[in-house]
Amino acid sequence: MYEERPSRLPGAVVWRNTPAEAGVGRVLPDGCMDLLWHEGRLLVAGPDTHAYLTEGAAGVWTGLRFRPGTAPALLGVPAHELRDRRVALVDLWPAAEVRRLTARMHAAAGPASGLDELALRLAAAAEPPDPLLRHLVAALDAGRPIAAIAGELGLGARQLHRRSLAAFGYGPKTLARVLRLQRALGLARRGVPFAETAARTGFADQAHLSRDVKELAGVPLRELLG
Template sequence: MYRERSSSLSGAVLWTNTPSEAGLGRVLPDGCMDLLWHEGRLWVAGPDTRAYVAESSAGIWAGIRFYPGTAPALLGVPAHELRDRRVELVDLRPLSEVRRFTALVNAAGDPESGLEKLALGMAADKEPPDPLLRHLVTALDAGRPVAAVADELGFGVRQLHRRALTAFGYGPKTLGRVLRLQRALKLARRGVPFAETAALAGFADQAHLARDVRELAGLPLGELLG
């Protein structure tokens, strides 16, 4: 069973997942990074450029999904170093610090609350997220062209690409593509016909939607929704 709720940390989402049976789990790219807890250990899920498919492990998984572009500053590692990867937090931060973080989460009433407390503590020691990055996400999610957004932010396209690699793990064109996929999935899950979904989400046509879903999610749209 999967459930989620909004976090007190701006833009973040808390979630738990308890697989009902063993099998392959599929996590779709969404532009985000997650801090994960499982069986008393902390992990980081990097930004995905394609569906992440792995054997489901028994027991409860909990996580906090950070707003796109905000996790690297909290974790102290550029997003592109974690692209398409899942790594233990101890591989990224000092052992003594990770032990303290893990003890905090394990001592909480539930791992969700512990992860939220940990993330809020991390954020308190850092500068606020760059508002330009949030503007970039909002503009791309609205379907704006990358060049137009770069001009609006006062960056050259190459400069924007470098900043995006650090914050999101890939360039703004890939981020825009991932956000478009998520827009399409929200529409399709509400029962909007595929042709209308393609138009509303910003695809050239239904065939374009089908290609992107296969490439990014690894399954046809109908099978994915099923």
């Protein structure tokens, strides 16, 4: 069973997932990074370019999903170094610091509240989020052309690509595809016909939507929704 709620950290989401049984799970790309807690360990989920398949024994996972582009500044690691990876926090930070944070997690009222508190501490110690990144995500999510967005931000194409790699793990073109996929799935899950979903989310046609879903999610759209 999966459940989520807004985090105390603005723009973030705290979630909990308890798989009904052991087996393969499918995590779709969403432009985000997550701080994870599982079996007494802190991990970081990097940004995905395609569906990430999980396989193993059933167990409770708790996570805090950061708003796109915000996690690298809090964690001190460029997003592209964690692209398509799940990494133990101890591999990124000094072991003594991770032991201290792990002890705080064990002492918290629960994993969700512990991650919430940890995220707030990280945010308090970091620089404020770059407003440029929020503008970029909003513009891409609205389907704006990348060249036009770069002009609005006063950046060249290469500058925009470099900053996107550090913040999101990939360039603005890939981020735009991921955000478009999430918009399309949101409509399709509400029962909007596939052809209308494609038209409303910026795909050339339903076939284009189907190809993108298969490439990014790894399975056909109908199977994914089922």
